[in-house]
Amino acid sequence: MSSFPKPGIMGVMKACSLLTKVLLLLAMSGCASYEKFRQVTEEMEMPSRIFRADFNQTWTAVIQVMKKYDIAQQNQEAGFIKTRWMDNTLEVNFTDSFGSTDAVKAARFKLVVNVVKGYRASTEVAKVTIYKRQLVEQDFLQGWKEVTTDGNQEQTLLYRIERLIENDNKLKEIDKAREKEQLQNF
Numbered sequence: 001m002s003s004f005p006k007p008g009i010m011g012v013m014k015a016c017s018l019l020t021k022v023l024l025l026l027a028m029s030g031c032a033s034y035e036k037f038r039q040v041t042e043e044m045e046m047p048s049r050i051f052r053a054d055f056n057q058t059w060t061a062v063i064q065v066m067k068k069y070d071i072a073q074q075n076q077e078a079g080f081i082k083t084r085w086m087d088n089t090l091e092v093n094f095t096d097s098f099g100s101t102d103a104v105k106a107a108r109f110k111l112v113v114n115v116v117k118g119y120r121a122s123t124e125v126a127k128v129t130i131y132k133r134q135l136v137e138q139d140f141l142q143g144w145k146e147v148t149t150d151g152n153q154e155q156t157l158l159y160r161i162e163r164l165i166e167n168d169n170k171l172k173e174i175d176k177a178r179e180k181e182q183l184q185n186f
Contacts, residue, residue, distance in 0.1 A: 047154035048129035053165045055079070055117040058126035061164035062115055065157055069111060079115035085135075086110070092136060106137040109149075113157075128161060130154040 051058050059076055066081055073082040085108045092107040112131045119125065132154055135144045 046129050046131050047151055047158060048127055049158045049162065050118075050120070050125050050127045051162065051165050052120075052123065052125055053169070054124045055115065055126050057165060057168060058128060058161070059115055061161045061168070062113060062128060064164055065160045066111075066113065079117070081111075081113040081115075083111045088134075092134075102138070104136045105139055107135065109134045111154075111157075128158060130157055 053061075059079070062081065063074075066083070070084045070086060071081060072084040073080065075081075087106070087108050089104065089107045093103045110133045112133070114129045114131075116127045116129075117124065118127055132149045132151075134147050134149045136147050137144050
């Protein structure tokens with residue numbers, strides 16, 4: 001004889017109810033992740049810029065700009081840089097100090113930079129995309145909530161990368177002109 005009681009109709013109904021709740025929870029979490037993906041891809045344009053420079057020159061400029069951030073992962077072959085979470089509570093509260101929103105208890109962000117090699121009319125170019133994930137915590141009861149960014153930091157980083165590439169190209173032009181002049185004077 002078995003020591004377990006035979007399930008009656010109530011036991012089967014409880015098991016079905018539990019299974020239904022678990023499936024509903026899984027379906028809802030799947031929809032939530034899809035909604036987040038849809039928001040990022042459709043509603044929010046990730047700041048990016050195409051540079052007239054080869055991949056290595058662009059990667060070097062990106063690394064120089066990202067030096068001040070705490071880098072968690074870096075892979076040149078994949079063209080990928082990811083930072084650790086960094087606190088920016090003071091900056092968020094300062095920018096919102098004249099707005100209508102209340103100060104946040106804590107804020108943190110993470111940057112993901114992607115560098116991709118491409119060609120435009122047989123000339124090598126590189127596209128840099130920067131995604132900033134910003135989290136804020138109003139109080140300990142609500143927990144962390146993701147908010148959209150204003151894009152200023154991402155645009156600033158792209159501008160700095162552009163300036164480094166332009167300066168590097170100017171220096172290369174000066175070196176070529178100097179070499180040409182030296183060859184003519186020789």
